[in-house]
Amino acid sequence: MGIFRKFASLVTGSPKDYSLWIAVKCDRCGEIIRTRVDLNNDLSAEYGEGEGETAYYSRKVLIGKEGCYVPIEVEMKFDARRNLVEKQVKGGKFVED
Numbered sequence: 001m002g003i004f005r006k007f008a009s010l011v012t013g014s015p016k017d018y019s020l021w022i023a024v025k026c027d028r029c030g031e032i033i034r035t036r037v038d039l040n041n042d043l044s045a046e047y048g049e050g051e052g053e054t055a056y057y058s059r060k061v062l063i064g065k066e067g068c069y070v071p072i073e074v075e076m077k078f079d080a081r082r083n084l085v086e087k088q089v090k091g092g093k094f095v096e097d
């Protein structure tokens with residue numbers, strides 16, 4: 001239940017405009033970079049091989065503003081109802097927003 005609540009709390013706004021905020025910390029300089037994932041527009045459909053279930057995928061490259069300019073790559077996977085099911089980051093770490 002803890003995980004469910006955590007994800008639910010990240011989804012804000014009405015069903016027509018719902019988005020997810022993520023925050024990552026740069027491994028190199030420690031800057032925290034926040035970004036918004038628009039669950040209506042930023043997701044790409046990914047069709048499963050099995051039962052034709054659609055899932056969604058989003059990839060973002062974040063670059064901090066404080067001068068180190070190391071790109072941080074974030075990949076997220078969503079289920080057919082656009083609930084976040086998996087997230088990975090290269091070049092940084094996820095932090096609590």
Ligand SMILES: [Zn+2]
Pocket residue numbers: 026027028029030031064068069070
């Ligand atoms: Zn940095």
